[in-house]
Amino acid sequence: MPDYIPTAYDKALDAMLEAGIDRPRADELLLAVCDLAIRNHEIAQERVPDNPKGPGEVTYADVHAYPYYYIRGEGREAADASRCEHDYRLTSSCPGCP
Ligand SMILES: [Zn+2]
Known part of the structure; x- marks a missing residue:
């Protein structure tokens, strides 16, 4: 059992770094995706x-x-x-x- 299991965020970050995207830009893009996912989650919870x-x-x-x-x-x-x-x-x- 590895003591560190990469999250989807880690995997996406690694892929972006490997693709030549610099770290600040990669973080910025991933945070934008996270914000969107959180907002979609909130909208889903509010739907009645x-x-x-x-x-x-x-x-x-x-x-x-x-x-x-x-x-x-x-x-x-x-x-x-x-x-x-x-x-x-x-x-x-x-x-x-x-
Ligand atoms: Zn059924």
Whole structure:
């Protein structure tokens, strides 16, 4: 077991340095990507459906469209009480759903 496992950031930095991009520019680009990822994450967490479904009414498409709301947010109870066409709870990962 190595005592140091490179992160995606480290790998991207190494690749950029190998490609001849200087260190300050590589850091700048990677930070911009990180900021964008964080912002996208925040936007996803803030998304709430216009018409939230109740227990038993949530579909796979609803969870796919609003994953934070139905998996981690206020809609979790409703999703937990709803099943996909393979009879799995929508809060579980179903081997049959994409
Ligand atoms: Zn399923």
